[in-house]
Amino acid sequence: EVQLVESGGGVVRPGGSLRLSCAASGFTFDDYGMSWVRQAPGKGLEWVSGINWNGGSTGYADSVKGRFTISRDNAKNSLYLQMNSLRAEDTALYHCARDQGVAQKDWGQGTLVTVSS
Amino acid sequence: QSALTQPASVSGSPGQSITISCTGTSSDVGGYNYVSWYQQHPGKAPKLMIYDVSKRPSGVSNRFSGSKSGNTASLTISGLQAEDEADYYCSSYTSSSTWVFGGGTKLTVL
Numbered sequence: 001e002v003q004l005v006e007s008g009g010g011v012v013r014p015g016g017s018l019r020l021s022c023a024a025s026g027f028t029f030d031d032y033g034m035s036w037v038r039q040a041p042g043k044g045l046e047w048v049s050g051i052n053w054n055g056g057s058t059g060y061a062d063s064v065k066g067r068f069t070i071s072r073d074n075a076k077n078s079l080y081l082q083m084n085s086l087r088a089e090d091t092a093l094y095h096c097a098r099d100q101g102v103a104q105k106d107w108g109q110g111t112l113v114t115v116s117s
Numbered sequence: 118q119s120a121l122t123q124p125a126s127v128s129g130s131p132g133q134s135i136t137i138s139c140t141g142t143s144s145d146v147g148g149y150n151y152v153s154w155y156q157q158h159p160g161k162a163p164k165l166m167i168y169d170v171s172k173r174p175s176g177v178s179n180r181f182s183g184s185k186s187g188n189t190a191s192l193t194i195s196g197l198q199a200e201d202e203a204d205y206y207c208s209s210y211t212s213s214s215t216w217v218f219g220g221g222t223k224l225t226v227l
Contacts, residue, residue, distance in 0.1 A: 035216070037163075044120070045155070045163065045206050047216040059215050062118050095162060102151040102210045103168035110162065 002026040002106040004096050009111030016086050020111055022079040022096030030054065030074040033099035036081050038092035039110070046092075049081065050099065064090075086115045121146065121207055121219035128225040134195040137222045139207030140188060145217055147188035151210035154183055154192045157221075158203045166205075167192060194224075202226040 008020040020036070035050040049070040051058045058070050069082040079096050091114050097104035122140040129135040139146065139154075146152055154167040165174050167183035170190060180195045190209070194201055207219040 037218075044221040045157075045208075045218040047208070047218060050216070059213075061215060100165075101168060102149075103153040103165055103208070104155075104163075104216075105165050105168075105174065107162040107164075 002098060004098065004106060004108030006094060006096050006108045006111035009094065009113045011114045011116060012086055013117050014087060014115055016115070017082070017084045018086065018113060020081040020083065020094055020096075020113070022081075022108060024077045024079065024096075024098070027098065029072075029077040034070075034072060034079045035097045035099055035104050036070060036079075036094055037097055037104060037107075038090075038094045038113075040089075040092040043092075048094070051079070083113070086113075088115050091115045118211065118213065118215060118217055121209060121217055123205075123207060123219035123222045125220070126223045126225065128227055129194075129197045130227045131197055131199065133197050134193060135197060135224065136194075137192045137205055137207075137224070139190040139192070139209075139219050141190075141209055141217070142188055144212040145209040146185065146190050148212055149210050150185070152183065152185055152190040153208045154181075155206045155208065156201075156203045157206065163206065197226055199226050 003025045005023045033052045036048040051070045067085045093110040095110040098106040155163040157163045170185045171183040
């Protein structure tokens with residue numbers, strides 16, 4: 001069974017930093033690309049960032065480009081999202097997802113990030 | 118990266134069919150056969166229902182189907198059931214090698 005468990009969320013002040021982690025199990029991690037997708041409270045889904053199987057290719061939404069960095073450690077079956085210069089509008093539930101083809105096939109339950117002074 | 122356009126809400130009675138539209142541009146929906154649809158129940162993680170415009174993942178009911186014409190994709194749910202009541206989101210791969218989601222559609226089963 002595919003399991004994706006996010007951690008690292010919390011309350012942070014504007015301008016602060018946070019590092020999210022996603023622990024993957026139940027599949028061969030380095031066979032798949034991975035994504036981060038967020039959902040602001042009461043709002044829709046927003047794709048944030050993606051990374052290919054070996055970390056050699058990454059992509060970012062315009063809203064986070066230059067502030068967020070996605071990475072992975074295949075030896076630890078883990079995905080990360082380093083978030084810097086956080087803004088109030090980054091407040092959201094952050095899901096990690098396993099990509100299958102050109103879609104996000106399996107999702108974690110998410111970790112909540114709140115940016116507030 | 119503007120969000121894809123979906124109706125805010127749709128409704129239908131049990132047994133009926135409904136269709137949710139998803140309109141983008143030639144840089145996303147119209148340019149690639151990489152449209153996906155997700156179902157999200159309150160407080161739950163999204164679930165992939167359709168990928169590559171019209172393919173169903175294993176375990177997804179064949180009451181769910183997808184199609185595309187030009188810059189608009191559609192999700193059709195036939196034989197509506199109470200358990201189908203949820204939010205539905207479309208997504209498309211884009212020419213910027215990113216993904217873009219729609220704003221979401223709330224489906225109410227009357």
